[in-house]
Amino acid sequence: MKDQHRILVVDDSATQLTQIRMLLESSGYEVSVASDGVQALASVKERLPDLVLTDLQMPNMDGLELVREITLQQLPVPVILTTAAGSELIAAQALHAGAASYVPKSAIATILLPTVRRVLELQVSAQTNxxxxxxxxxxxxxxxxxxxxxxxxxxxxxxxxxxxxxxxxxxxxxxxxxxxxxxxxxxxxxxxxxxxxxxxxxxxxxxxxxxxxxxxxxxxxxxxxxxxxxxxxxxxxxxxxxxxxxxxxxxxxxxxxxxxxxxxxxxxxxxxxxxxxxxxxxxxxxxxxxxxxxxxxxxxxxxxxxxxxxxxxxx
CATH class of the missing domain: 3.30.565.10 (Histidine kinase-like ATPase, C-terminal domain)
Incomplete structure (x- = not known):
């Protein structure tokens, strides 16, 4: 990997954070973590990551509110959701609000890394006159x-x-x-x-x-x-x-x-x-x-x- 991509993982479950962090770091990504949307938003503003991977259901500020704030404040970072059964309506709202993609928690082992790679590949910047x-x-x-x-x-x-x-x-x-x-x-x-x-x-x-x-x-x-x-x-x-x-x-x-x-x-x-x-x-x-x-x-x-x-x- 020419430049090590930095990914911010947001989840209030320590077990889920550890699982995702180990998966990403084993593929060469630099990973930082936050336990809710408030911490995540502060982290994004302090040092812009290449990608945010967030749970939906969290205290203080949930994943939907985080996506809305990132979009509202025009912070140039794509967001991938991790979705669980029962969060479908919130996830759909978050996709409409600006999230780039989603990964069902039941398929993290098979879908997460391909989805992360694809979103990072598709980050395109074009300078025009x-x-x-x-x-x-x-x-x-x-x-x-x-x-x-x-x-x-x-x-x-x-x-x-x-x-x-x-x-x-x-x-x-x-x-x-x-x-x-x-x-x-x-x-x-x-x-x-x-x-x-x-x-x-x-x-x-x-x-x-x-x-x-x-x-x-x-x-x-x-x-x-x-x-x-x-x-x-x-x-x-x-x-x-x-x-x-x-x-x-x-x-x-x-x-x-x-x-x-x-x-x-x-x-x-x-x-x-x-x-x-x-x-x-x-x-x-x-x-x-x-x-x-x-x-x-x-x-x-x-x-x-x-x-x-x-x-x-x-x-």
Missing amino acids: QLLASCLHQTEVTWALVNDQSLVPDLIGSVESILNQMSDYDPGQHMQIAMALDEAIVNAMVHGNLEIASELKCIEDGQPYLDKIQERLADPAYSNRRVHFSLRADRHGAVFTIRDEGPGFNLSDVPDPTDPSNLDKEGGRGLLLINTFMDEVKHNEKGNEITMVKLCVNDSPVEQMDEQMDEESSM
Whole structure:
């Protein structure tokens, strides 16, 4: 690891703190701890960590209040929640308030480290010429991606660079866009094009899942498929469309992505994050294409944005 990332873990359970701390430190992260949101907020202000990992139910200031304060004070640090059964509604509120992702406590051993790594990878900063950026009013760009997950962070970095030039998203919204895109693109590669079942992740620490990916990447019948990703953006917001070349899937086969009670389930986790972070989500009938809309102004109708972008493109 080129630079050791510092993670602040917030939990009022000494047992939980020790478990998470040992897991993170064994992977090379520098870890500091806090027992509630008040201590955590003071720690963030004193020395900004690279990431905050917080429990939801704590005394003095709970995880939801901590997320709201970090967002309100525009502190540039992503927050991951650890969720337990019974905290689904609070967790959903925290995701809407600005948290970047979540990990069910029942799956900490398998999901925590991949989630932490992905969130840190997706922290993108793009320096732009503000005068030049103010001259850009609309853009549309498309990619045809090979099934290589290592491309996704750089792709999202390119997307964020474009959005930084023309949209007024705050840092929390940028992270949520990055997380939603990551979930959707990786899903299109692995589950769409390579047709690999997510249930394999839960077997033998996920090794059969990784083995199946390598097997399918060596088979041209699967590996030659592409993920078609398009971005259409203007000052009002952005529309992202992701389509794979696989057979598609039945949306009714996964847990309802808008139901907070499914937060503690591993299946459908990506769709839940996508539906939480985006203002509008649509799937085609075949189930191999997803369209996501993220507005800059919450009260701007999606239809108005689409109509304006269509009118400008016809000029």
